[in-house]
Amino acid sequence: MTTSSDEITTDLDEATAKFVALENYRRLATSLSKNDGTKAITLTFQDLWSAAIHPEQNIDLIAAIQRDRQHARRFDALLRSMAVFSQPAQAAAASDNMDKRTGEQFDLELKPSSRQDGAYFLIIRMHNLVKTIPQHLYYCHNNSYHFLSLSPVHNGVSQVMVGESNSIIDAFNDPAAEFFIK
């Protein structure tokens, strides 16, 4: 009943491979065209980036990232590579209550407010200048990251006031904590 006017010949194996590719292509294209965005929520690099760039606006996102070991690992790698300055863990012999943490790239100093109102001043002294304006001091303590927005830097020094319950106090006193500036 039917005729062929456009005869085309090719290698059987090659045609079979193309068949698989075409079928796969259609399966993918069909499933993507039907995806209404309600099926799965996967954290992507763009989420990690948003969290790293605007931590104060993404507190819940950061918590979600850090709950998942794989995402936490990726976030850690990203934050480390974004760091302009780093201060690694201190020597284990450091005392329980340090008032200063020194590093090759910057020093941190923690001073209680003279008004004895429970506030502390965290002074960040950078040893080198950078082209970009540092935005955040962040630290890795007990396998999770926390962020502090930096005040404007003058002569390599920035100062931030924190409350006595701020987690940075514990991190500051923990030699294992690592600090970064970006």
Next chain:
Amino acid sequence: MSNVSYKLLHKLALQDDGPSNTLQALLTSTLETTTADGRPRHSEQAQQNLIKVIASHSYAKVIFPLCHFMVVAAQRKIPLYYWFTMTQPMTASSLASSLRSASDQISPDNHTDMKNQLVITIARGNYTFDVNLSHIAKHSALFDLIMEIIGYEGLEILYNKLAYAENRHEIASVSNDLARGIYQFLKDHFPTASTEKKARFMHDFLAKCTGQNASISTSDINDSLIIDFWLEFSLDAQSKFRLFSNCAHSWVTYRQAIRLAASNRFQKGASLDALNEQGVAEISRIDQNAAQVIFDEIAEGPSSTAKLRQINPSILKTVKLVNATEFDHLAELIKFGNEGHTLVLTILRLLTFAPVQARLVEASRKRKMQASAMHSLADDDAYSHVFDHINTLTDTIRGLTEAAAFSLYLAQSSTFIYAAVPLANTQEQKELTNARTRIRASLTKPMDEIILAEKISAELLKKLPQIMPVFFAQLKQARKKYRRKGLGKLPIEDSNSWISELTTGIEVLSEMATHLNRLTSTYLANENPHTKQKTLKSCFAEDRDIFFKQFRQIYGQAS
């Protein structure tokens, strides 16, 4: 054509396992990523390439040049995250400008030469290679997906390793690591075993039918091969060919695959073997020149199905052309694409017996017997009815095309001239060309080409009833006969969308009418009472016995 539940047929056809939810989510987010100002991060081509590369498992070949790009970037000390957070879309020029600005900041490199804006030549010892940024941009979406799959931490390790890569072997080693990672991920999230199994069945069946011949022709896949194959494989409950519709569509795809293989649109080796030993050897074999051309298109331009979607009644906003039932019927016929006219009997079988099978499947799922499913096909003229239905549908499509064209005329839209005029007969088209020439000749002073074209269009539209009286009357008649929402009068608002939807509609409907016409005319050309060609009636009688016998074997005697 019987009273078909196309939604049921479609639902049954979608039984194959697709990508996992995770892969779907990753692909969607990769394809939808925008830059800060809302522009798509990846070009349309890069988005298409991502799907093609995954579908053909040919990512290894793309990863190799991507690794060379990473060598250049890492050696310039550009942080990895930079490439995924660019403020500009990932075009060749934005990549070039990023690399250039990085070069300005670091000391000059004697081993790098930016041959032109978009090709960078790198020399590492005895190894010299070119990085074509256009090629990288074309696969930017894959770059993003690689990062999502491998993870920032994993990719950064490899990126830093590439910064110190000294020779081809070291780059190839990183490339293979990445390809292996993608392969492992896709193995879990986009299993292709069932498609490969299907392909193997078809391959072996073809080899058997063609006498173990290593080559295959489109004509080998004909109506009789398809039915023979279905009869053999539909009894296997695990087979993906239990449904005749799945079987028929798979063979249509196979015919398309033959064309694709013959046109060599895929690079050799772009197959599932990409990551086996042969595949790994293949990766090492690739040189830069070969890697620049992966494959251009997996399908031949926008398919008819994609075109048909443009007139989906649920998508059109200002006008309704075909209704939902006509749309579904068209979709079913258009699925055969350019293969349809050579597989007319398969189409008749599909449209007649697939709905019966769909009802049998549904009944067996609900654990109730549907004895009436096959009784509804008592009419010996079932195939003729299908033909009648296709003819009626063709007339409707043609009428709607003309009614839409008349709407454009009423709006005095210049798009009428190029969208609707091809519907007229040759003689009247000639008249129009002559009228155009006369108008052009009557102009006394030079004029801007765009203004000139608009002026000529306006004149032609004004005089259309005189220049093309037959065509004009035809359009007017169609408008009276085919009344659909939005046809016939100018909308009060959003007339630009209305004109655009009508113009697209005319083009798509014309193409559909041509498709349908080709189907029926092929049959009519072959139906000669003086030859031994079987009549539709005898074909149907024979097929009914074949299908019903098979249905009874598959679904039990009670069916």
